[in-house]
Amino acid sequence: MAQLDPAILEALAAIVGETRVLTDESSCEQYGLDWTRFYTPAPSAVLLPGSIEEVQAIVRLAADQNLAIVPSGGRTGLSAGAVAANGELVLALDRLNTLSDFNLVDRTVRCGAGVITEQLQQFAEEQGLYYPVDFASAGSSQIGGNISTNAGGIKVIKHGMTRDWVAGLKLVTGTGELLDLNRGLMKNNAGYDLRQLAIGAEGTLGVVVEATMSLTRTPENLAVLVLGAPDMQAIMHVLTAFQAEIELSAFEFFSEIALEKVVAHQDLQRPFETVCDYYALIEFEQPNDAAMEKAMALFEHCVEQGWVYDGTVSQSLSQAQNLWRLREDISETITPWTPYKNDISTVISRVPEFLAEVEAVVNQNYPDFEIVWFGHIGDGNVHLNILKPEGLPIDEFKAQCGEVSTWVFEIVQRYGGSVSAEHGVGLLKKEYLEYSRSALEIEIMKGIKQVFDPKGIMNPGKIFDA
Numbered sequence: 162m163a164q165l166d167p168a169i170l171e172a173l174a175a176i177v178g179e180t181r182v183l184t185d186e187s188s189c190e191q192y193g194l195d196w197t198r199f200y201t202p203a204p205s206a207v208l209l210p211g212s213i214e215e216v217q218a219i220v221r222l223a224a225d226q227n228l229a230i231v232p233s234g235g236r237t238g239l240s241a242g243a244v245a246a247n248g249e250l251v252l253a254l255d256r257l258n259t260l261s262d263f264n265l266v267d268r269t270v271r272c273g274a275g276v277i278t279e280q281l282q283q284f285a286e287e288q289g290l291y292y293p294v295d296f297a298s299a300g301s302s303q304i305g306g307n308i309s310t311n312a313g314g315i316k317v318i319k320h321g322m323t324r325d326w327v328a329g330l331k332l333v334t335g336t337g338e339l340l341d342l343n344r345g346l347m348k349n350n351a352g353y354d355l356r357q358l359a360i361g362a363e364g365t366l367g368v369v370v371e372a373t374m375s376l377t378r379t380p381e382n383l384a385v386l387v388l389g390a391p392d393m394q395a396i397m398h399v400l401t402a403f404q405a406e407i408e409l410s411a412f413e414f415f416s417e418i419a420l421e422k423v424v425a426h427q428d429l430q431r432p433f434e435t436v437c438d439y440y441a442l443i444e445f446e447q448p449n450d451a452a453m454e455k456a457m458a459l460f461e462h463c464v465e466q467g468w469v470y471d472g473t474v475s476q477s478l479s480q481a482q483n484l485w486r487l488r489e490d491i492s493e494t495i496t497p498w499t500p501y502k503n504d505i506s507t508v509i510s511r512v513p514e515f516l517a518e519v520e521a522v523v524n525q526n527y528p529d530f531e532i533v534w535f536g537h538i539g540d541g542n543v544h545l546n547i548l549k550p551e552g553l554p555i556d557e558f559k560a561q562c563g564e565v566s567t568w569v570f571e572i573v574q575r576y577g578g579s580v581s582a583e584h585g586v587g588l589l590k591k592e593y594l595e596y597s598r599s600a601l602e603i604e605i606m607k608g609i610k611q612v613f614d615p616k617g618i619m620n621p622g623k624i625f626d627a
C-alpha cells in the first residue's frame with residue numbers, strides 16, 4: 162500500500178471523520194479494483210464522504226497537495242475505469258445513497274451518486290413508473306458510476322443509454338467547485354451542454370455527486386421470444402422484419418457456445434431442442450392479444466424465409482425471466498475462464514461481416530481459442546469473449562490476446578466502429594483509443610480535461626494519459 166503523509170491523513174479525517182478514512186489492506190483491495198481482474202489494487206487510502214461538501218473539501222485538499230483521486234461507485238466496470246493501482250485516493254460515493262424530491266409531473270427523482278441502480282428501479286416501480294436502463298450488474302452498480310461510464314445495457318434499442326435519463330447533474334470539478342448542470346430542464350439550449358460532457362467522462366472531469374434522473378411509463382406485459390437462426394445474416398433479417406412491425410424493447414443475441422455454457426453452469430434449460438449457430442432474444446410489449454398475434458405471424462414469416470429454425474415465447478413472467486437469464490448470465494458464467502473481453506461496435510447493418518472478419522482473424526492465428534459471442538445486436542454492439550484454453554499460462558494468454566487486440570481494432574477502425582461500445586476506455590482500452598478517435602479529437606478531449614481539472618488529479622491515466 163502506498164503511504165500517505167500522516168498530516169494529510171489527519172486532514173482527511175478532519176473532513177470525513179476518522180472511521181471514514183480506510184487504509185487497511187482488505188479495504189484497499191476491495192475499493193481499489195473493479196471487475197476487470199488484470200490490475201493490482203494499490204490506493205493510498207479509501208475515503209467515504211457523507212455529503213457533497215465533504216467531497217468538495219477532499220478534492221480541494223487533493224488539488225492543493227497534488228494527490229490523484231479515483232471516484233468509485235459499485236466498481237462493476239469492465240475497463241478498469243475505477244481501478245486505483247498507483248497510490249491514488251479512492252473517493253467512494255457509497256454513502257451518498259438517498260433518493261429525494263420525486264416529482265410526478267416532471268417524472269424525475271434526485272439521486273445521490275451512491276444510489277444502486279436496482280434501488281432506483283424499485284423506487285420508480287413504487288411510484289408506478291419505470292427506470293429503463295438495465296443490465297446484469299444492476300444489483301450493485303451505482304448511479305454515479307453509470308453516469309460516469311454512460312452505462313447502456315439490454316434496453317438501449319428502445320430507451321437509449323444512461324445519458325438519455327440524466328435531467329440534471331451535480332459535478333465537483335478537479336478544483337473542488339460544484340457545477341449544477343441543467344437542473345432537470347427538458348429544454349435548455351443556453352450554450353454548451355456540460356452535463357453531457359461529464360456523462361461518460363469516466364471521472365476524468367470531476368466527481369459526479371448527484372443527478373436528477375428521469376423516469377418513464379411502465380411497459381405493459383413484456384413478452385420475450387427466443388429464436389434460433391442459421392447465421393448472423395439471418396439474425397439481421399429477423400431484426401429488420403420485427404422492427405418494421407413492432408416496437409422492440411430489446412434485441413439481443415448469443416452464440417451456441419454461449420448457450421451451451423450457460424445451460425451447463427446455471428440452473429437453466431435450453432429454450433428448445435434444435436441446435437442453431439446463433440440465437441436472438443426479442444422483447445416487446447404485449448398490451449393485448451393482437452400484439453402477440455403479430456409477433457407470431459412475424460415468427461412464421463421468418464421460418465418460411467429460412468431465417469429461423471426454431472423458437473419459443475414466454476407464457477408468464479417467470480418464463481420471460483428465465484429466457485432473459487440465457488442471455489444475461491453469460492458474462493458471469495464464463496468468468497472462470499478468465500476471458501479476454503472486447504466490447505466493440507459498428508453500424509448495425511454491417512455487424513455480420515464485421516463479426517465474420519473478427520472471427521476469421523482469431524481462428525486463423527489461434528485455432529485453439531474458443532470464442533463466445535453475445536451482445537446487443539440491435540445496437541450494433543457485440544461482446545467478443547475469448548476463453549483462456551486450459552493449461553495455457555495466464556501471462557502467455559494475455560500476450561497472445563494483445564496481438565488479437567491489434568488485429569481486432571484494425572478491423573474496428575476499417576468499419577468506422579468503436580473500441581468501446583459501452584464499457585468505457587479506462588486503463589484497459591486507452592492504448593487503442595486512436596483506432597476510434599482522431600488525433601484532433603483526443604487533443605480536444607485533453608484540452609477539455611485541462612479546463613475542468615487543471616491539476617490533472619481526477620482519475621489520471623484513464624481514457625488517455627493527459
Ligand SMILES: O=C(O)CC[C@@H](O)C(=O)O
Pocket residue numbers: 297314489492493502503536544545546
Ligand atoms: O462480459 C461481457 O463481455 C459483457 C458484459 C455486459 O456488457 C453484457 O452485455 O452482458
Ligand SMILES: [Zn+2]
Pocket residue numbers: 314536537544583
Ligand atoms: Zn453489454
